[in-house]
Amino acid sequence: xxxxxxxxxxxxxxxxxxxxxxxxxxxxxxxxxxxxxxxxxxxxxxxxxxxxxxxxxxxxxxxxxxxxxxxxxxxxxxxxxxxxxxxxxxxxxxxxxxxxxxxxxxxxxxxxxxxxxxxxxxxxxxxxxxxxxxxxxxxxxxxxxxxxxxxxxxxxxxxxxxxxxxxxxxxxxxxxxxxxxxxxxxxxxxxxxxxxxxxxxxxxxxxxxxxxxxxxxxxxxxxxxxxxxxxxxxxxxxxxxxxxxxxxxxxxxxxxxxxxxxxxxxxxxxxxxxxxxxxxxxxxxxxxxxxxxxxxxxxxxxxxxxxxxxxxxxxxxxxxxxxxxxxxxxxx
Amino acid sequence: xxxxxxxxxxxxxxxxxxxxxxxxxxxxxxxxxxxxxxxxxxxxxxxxxxxxxxxxxxxxxxxxxxxxxxxxxxxxxxxxxxxxxxxxxxxxxxxxxxxxxxxxxxxxxxxxxxxxxxxxxxxxxxxxxxxxxxxxxxxxxxxxxxxxxxxxxxxxxxxxxxxxxxxxxxxxxxxxxxxxxxxxxxxxxxxxxxxxxxxxxxxxxxxxxxxxxxxxxxxxxxxxxxxxxxxxxxxxxxxxxxxxxxxxxxxxxxxxxxxxxxxxxxxxxxxxxxxxxxxxxxxxxxxxxxxxxxxxxxxxxxxxxxxxxxxxxxxxxxxxxxxxxxxxxxxxxxxxxxxxxxxxxxxxxxxxxxxxxxxxxxxxxxxxxxxxxxxxxxxxxxxxxxxxxxxxxxxxxxxxxxxxxxxxxxxxxxxxxxxxxxxxxxxxxxxxxxxxxxxxxxxxxxxxxxxxxxxxxxxxxxxxxxxxxxxxxxxxxxxxxxxxxxxxxxxxxxxxxxxxxxxxxxxxxxxxxxxxxxxxxxxxxxxxxxxxxxxxxxxxxxxxxxxxxxxxxxxxxxxxxxxxxxxxxxxxxxxxxxxx
Numbered sequence: 026x027x028x029x030x031x032x033x034x035x036x037x038x039x040x041x042x043x044x045x046x047x048x049x050x051x052x053x054x055x056x057x058x059x060x061x062x063x064x065x066x067x068x069x070x071x072x073x074x075x076x077x078x079x080x081x082x083x084x085x086x087x088x089x090x091x092x093x094x095x096x097x098x099x100x101x102x103x104x105x106x107x108x109x110x111x112x113x114x115x116x117x118x119x120x121x122x123x124x125x126x127x128x129x130x131x132x133x134x135x136x137x138x139x140x141x142x143x144x145x146x147x148x149x150x151x152x153x154x155x156x157x158x159x160x161x162x163x164x165x166x167x168x169x170x171x172x173x174x175x176x177x178x179x180x181x182x183x184x185x186x187x188x189x190x191x192x193x194x195x196x197x198x199x200x201x202x203x204x205x206x207x208x209x210x211x212x213x214x215x216x217x218x219x220x221x222x223x224x225x226x227x228x229x230x231x232x233x234x235x236x237x238x239x240x241x242x243x244x245x246x247x248x249x250x251x252x253x254x255x256x257x258x259x260x261x262x263x264x265x266x267x268x269x270x271x272x273x274x275x276x277x278x279x280x281x282x283x284x285x286x287x288x289x290x291x292x293x294x295x296x297x298x299x300x301x302x303x304x305x306x307x308x309x310x311x312x313x314x315x316x317x318x319x320x321x322x323x324x325x326x327x328x329x330x331x332x333x334x335x336x337x338x339x340x341x342x343x344x345x346x347x348x349x350x351x352x353x354x355x356x357x
Numbered sequence: 358x359x360x361x362x363x364x365x366x367x368x369x370x371x372x373x374x375x376x377x378x379x380x381x382x383x384x385x386x387x388x389x390x391x392x393x394x395x396x397x398x399x400x401x402x403x404x405x406x407x408x409x410x411x412x413x414x415x416x417x418x419x420x421x422x423x424x425x426x427x428x429x430x431x432x433x434x435x436x437x438x439x440x441x442x443x444x445x446x447x448x449x450x451x452x453x454x455x456x457x458x459x460x461x462x463x464x465x466x467x468x469x470x471x472x473x474x475x476x477x478x479x480x481x482x483x484x485x486x487x488x489x490x491x492x493x494x495x496x497x498x499x500x501x502x503x504x505x506x507x508x509x510x511x512x513x514x515x516x517x518x519x520x521x522x523x524x525x526x527x528x529x530x531x532x533x534x535x536x537x538x539x540x541x542x543x544x545x546x547x548x549x550x551x552x553x554x555x556x557x558x559x560x561x562x563x564x565x566x567x568x569x570x571x572x573x574x575x576x577x578x579x580x581x582x583x584x585x586x587x588x589x590x591x592x593x594x595x596x597x598x599x600x601x602x603x604x605x606x607x608x609x610x611x612x613x614x615x616x617x618x619x620x621x622x623x624x625x626x627x628x629x630x631x632x633x634x635x636x637x638x639x640x641x642x643x644x645x646x647x648x649x650x651x652x653x654x655x656x657x658x659x660x661x662x663x664x665x666x667x668x669x670x671x672x673x674x675x676x677x678x679x680x681x682x683x684x685x686x687x688x689x690x691x692x693x694x695x696x697x698x699x700x701x702x703x704x705x706x707x708x709x710x711x712x713x714x715x716x717x718x719x720x721x722x723x724x725x726x727x728x729x730x731x732x733x734x735x736x737x738x739x740x741x742x743x744x745x746x747x748x749x750x751x752x753x754x755x756x757x758x759x760x761x762x763x764x765x766x767x768x769x770x771x772x773x774x775x776x777x778x779x780x781x782x783x784x785x786x787x788x789x790x791x792x793x794x795x796x797x798x799x800x801x802x803x804x805x806x807x808x809x810x811x812x813x814x815x816x817x818x819x820x821x822x823x824x825x826x827x828x829x830x831x832x833x834x835x836x837x838x839x840x841x842x843x844x845x846x847x848x849x850x851x852x853x854x855x856x857x858x859x860x861x862x863x864x865x866x867x868x869x870x871x872x873x874x875x876x877x878x879x880x881x882x883x884x885x886x887x888x889x890x891x892x893x894x895x896x897x898x899x900x901x902x903x904x905x906x907x908x909x910x911x912x913x914x915x916x917x918x919x920x921x922x923x924x925x926x927x928x929x930x931x932x933x934x935x936x937x
Contacts, residue, residue: 167594
């Protein structure tokens with residue numbers, strides 16, 4: 026094979042891999058704390074760049090009202106909890122304000138899109154997942170599939186079926202070993218690496234991170250130690266939405282974004298996350314890169330079978346992981 | 358009730374408009390897949406995202422044979438099921454051994470791979486445009502083109518599959534499949550071979566899906582990849598969970614409800630909102646979320662909890678035949694120089710002792726002495742590094758528990774390994790598994806009636822022996838700890854033990870319960886059962902046993918009658934720490 030083509034395929038694979046890695050990081054984070062497999066994350070990843078695109082066109086996207094509405098429902102559910110509903114009400118107002126601001130100042134559209142999408146995650150956790158504490162992984166999964174339908178339908182209603190292309194944050198191409206690589210792609214890879222390290226440090230070193238892990242391992246034990254399992258879930262959803270939205274905003278200038286891309290994106294992130302055993306952040310990144318590179322090379326050799334090859338090659342990886350890992354929990 | 362439903366099913370196609378006739382055929386097809394999921398996911402605990410792929414395998418096989426070779430759809434059915442069987446065996450061998458979350462992912466992997474092959478191998482499958490003009494199914498020359506005629510074919514096949522599955526679930530195999538989900542060690546201790554049982558469960562579920570795929574192909578008389586996609590597989594999983602993945606009736610409820618819901622929403626939402634779009638998918642998602650909030654375990658269990666419960670009569674009649682050959686060996690169990698280390702820790706070191714017929718032998722020692730490891734080495738959960746274990750003259754070192762239980766070596770668990778969702782009687786009946794032999798097919802055809810009745814009688818007698826007969830039809834989850842221990846013993850008794858291994862049976866019991874337990878064990882000894890008891894409750898052991906083996910730091914430090922051992926200075930030192 027021509028080294029130039031090899032280089033192209035590799036850089037393409039690494040950039041896609043970084044995206045899958047970020048989605049995998051978010052999925053691992055949510056699963057580790059709440060035991061939910063967050064399928065609607067794929068939609069939220071797309072919501073961020075689509076929101077930005079609408080703002081740049083001078084329109085106010087439906088996600089602003091969705092985000093504010095979910096915060097208001099949350100405020101309604103927590104109406105007896107002291108000042109919480111007041112803060113939530115103010116946050117809802119803030120989201121609407123940020124939306125209007127992003128619409129009139131194009132330079133702020135990126136940040137505004139991130140801030141608008143961010144509350145959707147934790148609010149969804151509060152409204153849909155919290156009322157079912159301790160349900161089985163399967164029930165959470167089906168719940169997540171239901172939410173995936175809801176958010177996908179909303180995505181079509183808000184943004185229509187068109188594809189959007191966004192301006193790059195860091196335009197142009199850099200030459201790496203004679204290969205032109207889009208700078209935006211390098212940004213994406215850097216973001217994946219930095220977030221992986223940060224999450225790793227957060228969960229291994231900080232007390233709050235350890236508390237979140239404890240809530241995941243043993244709910245009752247964590248509660249006895251004074252850790253709020255509910256709060257842990259909201260924080261996990263918040264972080265995951267943030268990571269996902271950032272990934273979406275960074276990748277959108279490289280490829281077009283449309284409302285229905287979320288499911289396959291989430292699925293590939295899920296594959297990467299499972300390769301990591303749904304527990305390890307460095308492995309999740311490795312899994313994402315593996316999926317991305319495999320996909321890029323198989324699309325060159327047999328583009329019709331691209332995804333078939335990615336998924337079929339997973340079987341031996343799974344068999345190997347299953348034999349080598351000492352997972353004792355035979356859970357569902 | 359059943360008769361009314363069947364009658365309704367018979368006249369239904371003639372009283373509803375054509376739209377609903379078609380819907381009912383799709384309902385039957387979906388139920389076939391969902392019933393398989395009930396067995397696979399609900400009972401065996403293996404979540405599958407790949408059932409639609411099996412539909413595709415059978416559907417495409419029959420379609421290709423009919424179009425390319427002109428083969429009759431009935432032969433196509435056979436070929437389709439055969440192809441499904443082969444695929445399921447291969448994928449099952451790869452899949453069912455996977456642990457934890459790898460298993461569902463593997464099902465996604467081959468589901469996606471097969472789907473893409475269906476869509477991309479254009480020369481064979483016609484690609485995304487698919488294959489059209491499939492021949493209709495003909496019965497004695499009468500072609501089933503009308504949904505009313507097809508209704509009887511689809512529902513007939515569904516009811517046959519459902520009946521077979523229902524019988525299987527309520528047979529020895531079904532009990533074991535349910536046990537396997539909760540606790541593979543306990544299941545293996547009563548004679549199940551976990552990998553092969555899982556594999557056949559997988560194959561049975563796949564065959565249901567294959568049947569559904571064939572019915573689908575010859576009903577719409579057209580195949581393309583989209584009904585066999587990952588989305589379709591997830592859709593069947595949703596049906597199963599909404600109806601209640603752990604309940605048989607839930608499969609019918611979930612499949613019917615969601616087949617209907619999807620259609621109604623397509624008509625209803627545009628009427629309400631005055632415009633069409635993808636709003637029905639939002640409504641669908643919200644309804645799904647609402648159902649799960651109302652009934653997290655599914656709708657059927659939610660309904661069932663509100664129905665009056667019927668308590669069955671206690672089983673009567675003849676029990677299972679007792680062990681054919683009498684036990685003549687004087688020494689039942691011989692342990693010879695066994696060693697086991699975990700990393701650098703030598704847990705059991707050159708331990709030897711034997712158990713004589715008709716005695717109660719106590720194996721005691723302070724915490725960490727290696728008692729539990731010894732127990733596991735004898736029971737076949739662990740394999741010794743060195744040394745030998747012989748039972749009734751045969752070497753059983755490192756043999757699996759599902760083999761030794763058939764020879765009469767039966768154990769209980771320290772932390773009761775019972776199945777809270779099953780009744781007390783069903784739990785006890787697990788013990789009869791190694792004494793019964795109906796194969797899966799016989800159970801599905803209902804040929805195991807006599808054996809089943811006898812097994813129930815046998816298990817009920819075991820419950821009477823331990824004093825749990827009046828709780829036989831309660832769920833095991835409702836028992837107190839003391840009763841759970843009794844049920845552990847009853848289950849072991851139902852296996853017709855020669856040597857009963859009791860792992861810390863008194864742990865966590867109150868004084869009264871301990872006395873009752875001691876009396877029970879003594880009674881069993883008098884009935885001819887030999888007992889090996891591992892415990893650290895000195896008072897109980899010393900009052901109960903005929904002989905004691907004392908362990909300390911992995912080695913035997915004393916052996917003999919309780920009174921002599923109690924005076925042994927080495928034993929006093931081990932327990933009291935150097936008081937002379």
